[in-house]
Amino acid sequence: MVTRRGLLRTFGTMLLASVATGAYAVAYEPVFRLRTATYRITPPNWPEGLRLRLVLLADLHACEPWMPAWRIRSICGEANRLGGDMILLLGDFVSGMTLSLGTVAPEIWAGELAKLSAPLGVHAIMGNHDWGDDPEAMAKMEGPTISHRALASVGILVYDNRAERFEKEGQAFWLAGLADQLEPRRGQDDLPGTLAQVTDDAPVILMAHEPDIFPRVPPRIAVTLSGHTHGGQIRLFDYSPMVPSQFGNRYAYGHVVEDARNLVVSGGLGCSIMPVRLGSPPEITVVDLG
Numbered sequence: 001m002v003t004r005r006g007l008l009r010t011f012g013t014m015l016l017a018s019v020a021t022g023a024y025a026v027a028y029e030p031v032f033r034l035r036t037a038t039y040r041i042t043p044p045n046w047p048e049g050l051r052l053r054l055v056l057l058a059d060l061h062a063c064e065p066w067m068p069a070w071r072i073r074s075i076c077g078e079a080n081r082l083g084g085d086m087i088l089l090l091g092d093f094v095s096g097m098t099l100s101l102g103t104v105a106p107e108i109w110a111g112e113l114a115k116l117s118a119p120l121g122v123h124a125i126m127g128n129h130d131w132g133d134d135p136e137a138m139a140k141m142e143g144p145t146i147s148h149r150a151l152a153s154v155g156i157l158v159y160d161n162r163a164e165r166f167e168k169e170g171q172a173f174w175l176a177g178l179a180d181q182l183e184p185r186r187g188q189d190d191l192p193g194t195l196a197q198v199t200d201d202a203p204v205i206l207m208a209h210e211p212d213i214f215p216r217v218p219p220r221i222a223v224t225l226s227g228h229t230h231g232g233q234i235r236l237f238d239y240s241p242m243v244p245s246q247f248g249n250r251y252a253y254g255h256v257v258e259d260a261r262n263l264v265v266s267g268g269l270g271c272s273i274m275p276v277r278l279g280s281p282p283e284i285t286v287v288d289l290g
Contacts, residue, residue, distance in 0.1 A: 033281040034075065034269075036082065039255045040288045043222040043262050046203060047290075050171040054205070055084030055118070056285040058227025059127065061270030062104035063095035069104055072112040075269060079116060079284055085168060086120045089113065089156070090227035091127025091180070091209035093147045094134070096272045106150035114154035120166055123175060124151055124158050127209040127228065129272065131183030141184045159207060161190040163197040172202035173222075181210045191216060205289075211251035214263045223262040223289065229253060231267035231280035240280070244272075253280070 057079060061067055079087055093110075095103055116122045130147035131137055137145040143160075144152070151158055159177025166173055176195065179188035191213065198204055203222040208214075211226035231253035232240020243252045250256075256263040266285035271277060 035283045037283045038286040050290045052289040053084045054287040055087045058090035058266040059092040059268030062109040064102040066275045067270045084118045087116050087118045087122045089124035091125050092129045096129035110150035110154045125177040125207045128182040161194045174204040177207040211265045227266045234278045235280040
């Protein structure tokens, strides 16, 4: 028999569980959890003997108290310990938060990123919030943004529709990066112009903040690396109810293979709009190629 006391006990248990889940999603997972997600990929026509480890940091969204300077310092230390050949920064360095207790000054978060180190360097692209949360750059509809200047001040190269050739142990590859697809309002990305800078048959690694470019990426690209989605920030049973992508959950998170083309979408590190993460903890993403 269902009694009034039993109903009250059940309701109380459900209420406490909801409060505990909310507290975890707001106060613990976004700030104190950090995982490493590793993907091992051998793209089609990848040169035999070329082994590359790429360490990806996406979507810092530096702000108090969710991504303060001490947290960025800790993340950078862990990224260095992962032994990457390159460290790639996939955009959205500034806050983009509706609820926060303050910003982290660009010279502070850039100073922490300056401590990153890898044999083949640290390389970056911009995200939509690096533009959209910079009123001066948006008013002029052109850069450099605050994030551009902060990264330049510590010697980190930003790839705005740019491709550069690298070698590891005599094996060549290209690193390319797109300008942001969403901001300024018309977007600045130029995929054909970026790929036109590639002058040989060496494999190409493409950085693109938003994964929505992926259907237009040609098989010439060995792997596309993106952030932006945060894995939906809330992700349960491999599904996110809200993903900032026109493709919904198709490119929300993880390693995606379509027509023998490879995409890796990092779950990212910070929060956007609301300080909530549940089932999608902050992560450093590692991509081992070859």
